Amino acid sequence: MTQENIMLSIKGVNKSFGGLKALQNVSLEVKKDTIYGLIGPNGAGKTTFFNVITGLYEPDSGEFVLNGAHYEPTAVHEVAKSGIARTFQNIRLFGNMTALENVMVGRHVRTKGGVLGSIFGSKAVKKEEADIKARAMELLNYVGIGQYHDYVARNLAYGLQRRLEIARALATDPKLLALDEPAAGMNSTEKLDLTKLLRKISDDGTTILIIEHDVKLIMELCDEMTVLNYGEILVQGKPDHVRHDEGFISAYLGGH
Numbered sequence: 001m002t003q004e005n006i007m008l009s010i011k012g013v014n015k016s017f018g019g020l021k022a023l024q025n026v027s028l029e030v031k032k033d034t035i036y037g038l039i040g041p042n043g044a045g046k047t048t049f050f051n052v053i054t055g056l057y058e059p060d061s062g063e064f065v066l067n068g069a070h071y072e073p074t075a076v077h078e079v080a081k082s083g084i085a086r087t088f089q090n091i092r093l094f095g096n097m098t099a100l101e102n103v104m105v106g107r108h109v110r111t112k113g114g115v116l117g118s119i120f121g122s123k124a125v126k127k128e129e130a131d132i133k134a135r136a137m138e139l140l141n142y143v144g145i146g147q148y149h150d151y152v153a154r155n156l157a158y159g160l161q162r163r164l165e166i167a168r169a170l171a172t173d174p175k176l177l178a179l180d181e182p183a184a185g186m187n188s189t190e191k192l193d194l195t196k197l198l199r200k201i202s203d204d205g206t207t208i209l210i211i212e213h214d215v216k217l218i219m220e221l222c223d224e225m226t227v228l229n230y231g232e233i234l235v236q237g238k239p240d241h242v243r244h245d246e247g248f249i250s251a252y253l254g255g256h
């Protein structure tokens, strides 16, 4: 495997909260245009890992490379600029804004004029604004919720809000899309639809890293995965390898 095929390479991440070692020497490599899963029992360190790689928590140590370039996860906006977009376990939309406006805000992150420019704007900025709107509409259609573009976000059904979050993250044209429990609270039909959407996104050239509690979904969806347990890597590899790992079977599934 050459470095050109790797989208995300994380080495030796450690993170403690006081005396609690939430992450111990966690390393993983995500290949380009693949879907990579992160699972583990409650408290295993999944969210901490996501928060570290996306700049929310400062790691005690670790090396971070995205698409061949080192990045320092010192702040959320720096990480976003490097090319990682994320969604959150608890949906974080602008509830009073429409679906379209939510995606437009995501898009503003990567345009010259910015939000203020669009309010006090010149002709060029107005043109940019029209482009942003068109692209936002395209993304809503892409995730399958174009017909709800003028709905206020908080009035959308839960599964649709999750799709909207994905559209907003995609609006930054990320290299890597990091999804924190995107299937939480979904029924089996919604989960199946979500699986199809995530496959489409990775087939279209955006690499995905996903945390999920639903082991079956991860096993079916992901090309490779890491199982964390008490902040350490229990097993890593393709789902078929993980499925047959004794440590995984006893330490993870054994408790269910």
Ligand SMILES: Nc1ncnc2c1ncn2[C@@H]1O[C@H](COP(=O)(O)OP(=O)(O)OP(=O)(O)O)[C@@H](O)[C@H]1O
Binding pocket: 017, 020, 022, 040, 041, 042, 043, 044, 045, 046, 047, 048, 049
């Ligand atoms: N900000 C924090 N301060 C102190 N301890 C924390 C903090 N965040 C996480 N922890 C601790 O770190 C450990 C790992 O938690 P984390 O939330 O990363 O696990 P998780 O695998 O995401 O769990 P879940 O599946 O329940 O979301 C837990 O023991 C948790 O209590």
